[in-house]
Amino acid sequence: MSIKNSAAVVGVGSTPYYRRGESWPQTTMELACKAILAAVEDAGLRVDDIDGFALYSMPLDVSLLAQTLGIPEVRFSSTLTGGGGGAAGSVGLAAAAIHGGMAECVVSFLTLQQAKRRFGAAFALKQSDSDKGGGAYAPPHMPEMDFAAPSGLVGPGQMFGLLAQRHMHLYGTKREHFAEVAISTRANAIRRPSSLMREPLTLDEYMTARMIADPLCLYDFCLETDGAVAVITTSAERAKDLRQRPVHVLGSAHGGAGRWGQAIMWMNMPEEYFASSGHRPVAKRLYEMAGVGPSDIDVALLYDHFTPMVLMQLEDYGFCEIGESGRFVAEGNIRWPNGSLPVNTHGGNLSEAYIIGMTHIREAVEQLRGTAINQVQGAELALVTGGPASIPVSGLILRR
């Protein structure tokens, strides 16, 4: 028994995407409601049909949201633990709720506004003298943080730079390979009106950009943006009668190895998979559930907070051998439209907008409806992933 084919994504909705802080004076609640209402409209449903919330990264309190929108009855409300790792898995959680008979029409969404807090320093304990709290993920001063913070390790980019450096050392991965991820993603973003970055990026610009956490430069980092995206998942049966062509959940998995654990905040992962995305066990389980393999995937929406993590996911999801991702991208494989595996056809977190992975789910749905701006012709299967980070990380395979 699994959730395979039991549910379908039937609606997607989004606000415009904004540069960091520029969505104000809209509130995060307002942005969330706009995205949810747009998704309801897209699906041909009514707000009264919504009866569940399957979330990740704790965007806001469901109690407040439900009273704001006047949801008649909330029958399921659950959030994956962790942060952006759960993005893709939130749809799997929705499918599980539906398959288990707990709810029928489940919303997953993320709303983000970085006016006061910047995710680029998410792990900083204190971002300014007037800041009583800390980064968005700053824990309430846990003893474990004493083993990371004193070194000045406060931002995810620095942390992933440590994994990237190790990958370069082990496999000969080069900055040019990171650049190919940034440049190919930008090329996709340029064609989309929703993208915040619409100028071409050249290799020369990449190579001469300022280094932030060497080996990572400015263009290896994703954007810091505002906005909200929502998707609605319902039963495969009910999906038949709605406005859009259903996009079926072929499989979803989340989790990871216990000894991957806190990963980037810990740095004591086993050497065997230190320089990885943490997704290997999830990928294996996801393919088993879906009954497909990497060669069946037509388009991959891989969470791209930092370019090297796209490379490591290409390896962990079996599109190339471990350590071979640099060569794989250098051969043009991830380019749209002619690569063997177009990646992040929407422009990703790197160049379209960073809504903590929800834009990847939106793009997968558009690809499988056949309405994507950078359409992969005949796309039948799309892979979506959540952000490589502490566990749980997650994956999702959708089918037309």
Add this chain to the structure above:
Amino acid sequence: MLRRRVAPQLPSLLARLNPDPWTEPFWRATREHRLVAPRCTACGAFRMPPTPFCWQCRTQAVDWVELSGRGTVFTFNVTRQALVPFLRGAVPYVVAVIELEGAPGVRLISNVIDVDPALVKIGMPVRVAWDDIDDNVTIPRFVPADGANA
């Protein structure tokens, strides 16, 4: 014991410790300029940061083993842009993950200091240098062991 800051560019604000009963022995030792790591009394596995159970055999008891203070760079970055305003005076600085001699399987997140960042390499031998933040807190940093560029 001479107490001094060896990495004054890294703000003391970052070194406000909140130990719990399992991590406190580590920080008590650093204050005395001793680098120690907890080793499971049953199976011999090290665990860092210190935790209440052995991840391998779930035993609680540990021996606090005093280490040589030598290690090697497992990986590193050169942080060139301050990600928060109070680190503006610190950049560039090297954040490094150090494998500790005598404690196989565990690593410490720290810094390599007193070195040209361009010369830091994975596999580089380093040794501990004690950064006394104040009378109560000492943070272990690392310097090149061979003295090159020191």
